[in-house]
Structure formats: structure tokens, C-alpha cells
Amino acid sequence: MDFYSFLYTMAHGPLLWISFLTFILGSLLRIILYVNLSRKKDKITHQHFNLKYVLMSLFRWILPLNRTVAKNPIFTILGYIFHICLIVVPIWYVGHISLWEESRFGWTWASIPDEWADRMTLVFLAIALFFLLRRIFSRDIRKISTLSDYFLLVVTALPFMTGYFLSHATLDGVPFLGDYMELIHILSGEFMLILIPFTKLSHFVLFLFSRGATAIEFGRRGYTV
Amino acid sequence: MAEDVNSREIYEFLKTRIGARFRTWLQICSHCGLCANTCHYYIANGNEPGMIPSYKVRHLLEILKRKGRVDRKYLETVYHTVYHECNMCRRCTLYCPFGIDIALMISLLRSMLFSQGIAPEGLVKAIENYKKFGNQMAVTEEDWVDTIEWCEEEMAEELLGLKIPIDKKGARIMYTVNAREPMFYPQDIMEVAKIFHVAGEDWTVPRKEGWDDTNLAMFCGDLKTARLIVENTFKRAEELEVEKIAITE
Numbered sequence: 059m060d061f062y063s064f065l066y067t068m069a070h071g072p073l074l075w076i077s078f079l080t081f082i083l084g085s086l087l088r089i090i091l092y093v094n095l096s097r098k099k100d101k102i103t104h105q106h107f108n109l110k111y112v113l114m115s116l117f118r119w120i121l122p123l124n125r126t127v128a129k130n131p132i133f134t135i136l137g138y139i140f141h142i143c144l145i146v147v148p149i150w151y152v153g154h155i156s157l158w159e160e161s162r163f164g165w166t167w168a169s170i171p172d173e174w175a176d177r178m179t180l181v182f183l184a185i186a187l188f189f190l191l192r193r194i195f196s197r198d199i200r201k202i203s204t205l206s207d208y209f210l211l212v213v214t215a216l217p218f219m220t221g222y223f224l225s226h227a228t229l230d231g232v233p234f235l236g237d238y239m240e241l242i243h244i245l246s247g248e249f250m251l252i253l254i255p256f257t258k259l260s261h262f263v264l265f266l267f268s269r270g271a272t273a274i275e276f277g278r279r280g281y282t283v
Numbered sequence: 284m285a286e287d288v289n290s291r292e293i294y295e296f297l298k299t300r301i302g303a304r305f306r307t308w309l310q311i312c313s314h315c316g317l318c319a320n321t322c323h324y325y326i327a328n329g330n331e332p333g334m335i336p337s338y339k340v341r342h343l344l345e346i347l348k349r350k351g352r353v354d355r356k357y358l359e360t361v362y363h364t365v366y367h368e369c370n371m372c373r374r375c376t377l378y379c380p381f382g383i384d385i386a387l388m389i390s391l392l393r394s395m396l397f398s399q400g401i402a403p404e405g406l407v408k409a410i411e412n413y414k415k416f417g418n419q420m421a422v423t424e425e426d427w428v429d430t431i432e433w434c435e436e437e438m439a440e441e442l443l444g445l446k447i448p449i450d451k452k453g454a455r456i457m458y459t460v461n462a463r464e465p466m467f468y469p470q471d472i473m474e475v476a477k478i479f480h481v482a483g484e485d486w487t488v489p490r491k492e493g494w495d496d497t498n499l500a501m502f503c504g505d506l507k508t509a510r511l512i513v514e515n516t517f518k519r520a521e522e523l524e525v526e527k528i529a530i531t532e
Contacts, residue, residue, distance in 0.1 A: 092303045096304065099300075099301070099303065100303050119382075126378045126379075126380060129321070130317055130320075133315075134317070197332050201332035202337050203314055207313070207314050257310075261381060265311065268307050268381045272383075276377075281373075
């Protein structure tokens, strides 16, 4: 077995398991650690817990119904679109669903049309590029950016870029890249999943707790949640 | 490394106070920059990137990363940031998608600096006064009562029957002031007395400590004294069995 076949087998098997389990269990662990520590050290959150404020706040911020949207409409709307594409395409792309169907789980669900997946991927990549340029060229954003901010943006965009290349055979004429695009695509997706619980990408779930804790604190003081 | 900085103490101080919220905030802040134009320091300094709220709390992460091993000079930089570039107004939090409370982190840094004896001179002096006299201006009980009685006499010439009741048990409102009022601006107390009198309000001021409603200890993160100040006021309110506490301004 050559190195490529070995990697291919790994990426389709053990690495896939490792990445999904790291993502799922890691995220669960982050939640457990948060709740545990907050019980000990953020007593204010628990003493004044108020579900109304939490839900109100999440509603406002998961949907574009908050004051930041009014203040910075362009950036925030792009941010919302970015996140929608990021979640929808990998889950509802027909190619992915058919892999789930072929897998030991045999799961299947409705897919979005290929055209949509294509367009959303391109929109996602365009916004990612905009974010990257903004980080590089905006005086403000460059000042607050860390190495990991650049790195994670690339890590997040890579599965989408390679996915597009793969499904359109864009780079098939290019040596190496053309031959290994599927492998690169899978590995890049697995890499991103593994990084989520350990980096700022964990905001996908910790955001709920951070938002909620501040909503409780601000709500009881009569501020906007 | 300067010997007057106790690295272990700094680290321990922060570690025991870093809860789930702080930890999460430090990690999930995506450096999106949406807090920038919400900060009046940022805007007032010609959109200075160094004033972006999310940038200001970098010190907290840095000190934790270095396990408290920072020198005096670094702490002075922190001092400059937390006292001269942020007044903990929390406006940035109102605009942060994650609700990251920058002001709370700045406050923690102020507390840490205070634990190392770094705080603005004026606040340190006020804290001594709070501990000794129960108010920031070192007004003695005698001077306080004298001032109130004098205010009452002055105003009674203008409004017949005006009283400033001291320690009146069972009054509806206990009124508290800024200690600068008896010291420099007694006319403020007179004006309020006038309003209460004309409104026919049942009110009183406490004789003992607890009448100063300022809490300067809070601003440098001396939470022990901050607590003492608030407790004094509540103790008086309970003793006098009042319904409400009113504060000046």
C-alpha cells in the first residue's frame, strides 16, 4: 500500500471518526466545563438566572434584529450570510448526503439543489476573502488580529474551496492537486472539525453561554439584552 | 524582573477570579472589530486602533499566558490602558455579538493592580477616608451633623418649617449624598431639602456612616472596601426602617 492509499483509507475511516468524535465530544466537554466552572465562579449568573432574558437575547442576536446590524449593516449582514452558507452547504449538499446514505448509518435527508450549493459556496468564499483582506488592510482589524485569526479563516475556507474544485474538476489538469483533490478536501474538513473545540471556533456553541450570561446581567439592570 | 512585583501573587489573584465567562470571552473573541466604533475613546482619538475595546483586554490574556511573570514596567502599561483608555461604560458589550463584557475584564485588571499597590493616588486617599470615616472626604460625624443643621437653619429662613430630619425612624426615604456636598457644595443639600419639603416627603438622613453614596473603591477594584461602603448604607436603612434609599444627583 503506497502512502496515498494509506492516507486515503485513513481519511475515509479512522480520521473521519476521530474528527467527528473530537468535534462532538470536545464541544460537549467545553459545555460541561463551562457550566461546572460557572457554578463555582460565576455565581451571579446562577443566582439571577432568567430564561426570558437569555431567550430574548439569543433571538435578537441569532437573527439580525440587534443594534449592531443597524450600526454596521454591511459587515454584519455579510457575517450572517457567511455563517448561513457555512452551516447549510456541508449538511445539505447532495454529495455529502449520499455519503451518509452509503455509510453504516444509512442516514438520508432532503438536499439543496446543486446550483444552490455552488452559488452558496462561491458567496461564502467571496466573503471569506473579503474578511481576509479586511484583516490585512484595515488598520483597525490588523491591530487586533492574531496569527490564529488568519490561520483559522484559511482553515475554515479551505474545505469549501477544495470542495468546489473537486465537484467542478477545476484543477484536474494540474499535477498533484488534480489527483489528490478529494483527499485534500476530506483532510481539510476533518482538520477544521478537530480544531473547533480548541479554538475560537468553539464560539459556535459557547456563544450561547456568553450571550446568555451577559443577558442575565444586563437584563436585571434594565439594559438592552 | 523587578522585585517589587509578586508574580505568583498576580497569577494566583487572577486565577482565582477567572470564571467560566472570562475564560470563554478570552478565547472566543473573534477579533471582528465591531466594538471599535462603539468606544468613545476610540472615536475621540481619531479612530485610533489601539483604543479598540477588544485590543485593550489583551493584557489579561498576556498576564495569564506568562503566569504572572511580568515586570513593573508592564504593569504600568496595563495601568495606562485600564485607567486612561477605558472608563468601564460597557457600551462595547451592548454591541458585541457574543456579549463579551470588556468592562468586567478591565475591572479585574484594576483589582489586580490594586492588589499590587498600583492605583491612582486620589482613589487610594479616598479609600483610606472611607475606612476611617465612612466617607471619601474624611468628614467627621460632628462636622456632618453640623453641616446638616446649618443647612436646615439657612433654608428655614426661606421656607418656614423646613426640617432636615436626622435619623428619623420609619421615614419613607433615607437620603444619601456625595461627600463633596457637605464639604464643598452644601447648597446642593439645601436645594434637595427644599424639594423634599415642598413635596411633603417623609424623609431623613442618617447620622452615622452610610450617608456617602459614592463608591470610589469600586473604581480601583478594591471590592472589600466597596462592599463595606454599600453595607454601611444598607445597615443605616435597616436601622431606620426606611422604605427606600435615595441617592444624590
